Amino acid sequence: MMLLAKLGAPSVPGKRRVEEDAISCRIETYHGCVMDRRKLLLVPAISMAIASFQYTFVKGIAKAEFADMPALRGKDYGKTKMRYPDYTETESGLQYKDYFHGKIQDLRVGDGPSPKKGETVVVDWDGYTIGYYGRIFEARNKTKGGSFEGGDKDFFKFKVGSGQVIPAFEEAISGMAPGGVRRIIVPPDLGYPDNDYNKLGPKPTTFSGQRALDFVLRNQGLIDKTLLFDIELLKIIPNQ
Structure with a gap:
């Protein structure tokens, strides 16, 4: 039946079409659908992680103290000053x-x-x-x-x-x-x-x-x- 539908069976509008699409997804491309859904679920988590990293990175730069380098004087980036915990x-x-x-x-x-x-x-x-x-x-x-x-x-x-x-x-x-x-x-x-x-x-x-x-x-x-x-x-x- 699925094969006939693909070869030219008349399209079914509305609810029936949605149900057929859902069945097709589950039967023929089950693993692909699962992966797609997982990817979709990961998008918010990845976005949050990136946003958190960017905030931490920018915050760290704002607080960092930089070693004096004439070529970078007056800029807000450079090589950070060395800190040694045992000193x-x-x-x-x-x-x-x-x-x-x-x-x-x-x-x-x-x-x-x-x-x-x-x-x-x-x-x-x-x-x-x-x-x-x-x-x-x-x-x-x-x-x-x-x-x-x-x-x-x-x-x-x-x-x-x-x-x-x-x-x-x-x-x-x-x-x-x-x-x-x-x-x-x-x-x-x-x-x-x-x-x-x-x-x-x-x-x-x-x-x-x-x-x-x-x-x-x-x-x-x-x-x-x-x-x-x-x-x-x-x-x-x-x-x-």
Whole structure:
């Protein structure tokens, strides 16, 4: 009967036509009909999921903080600033962690009072362009001064509160004690002013280090200028 209807049986108007269409759907294309209905049922759910994702995505962008990239300044998108759950973040945006030999379980926070404004500190440090391939621009624990032993001749020194170093370095040192080692994540606004390492310390001591840092700082493209420093506070020299 179904075959005859398809080959030219007279059409049945109204309710009968609807019933025949329903029967045809159930008998001949049952699985197809079921799939079509399932697809139809999925449409509202998919639409809701997409809408929810779009809302969450846009909401996340609105709240995101982006790393400084000259090519994207003034825009509401870019590479988000790095956040590390095992680091302490200060109000300024500096992230730091005290450690010893890279082992979190063996913290090395130093011993004694922290340096005061006007005192001179002696530090050893290393630096990395963590936002751009993690290139090292200064190595810590490298040979200092040939046969010179037991002193601070070739270590980096500066007076606390004098404005001689980048804000992140100053903030990190002010909370350390002698013998302590601190790792800091430095966003661009706490780093080198005007992207020039010659204006404030610490400055790389080798030509290759200066070139690596300068490439990142002066690049006007899509380069994240976030830096990483390891700082060891060796000594505090009291005011004279």
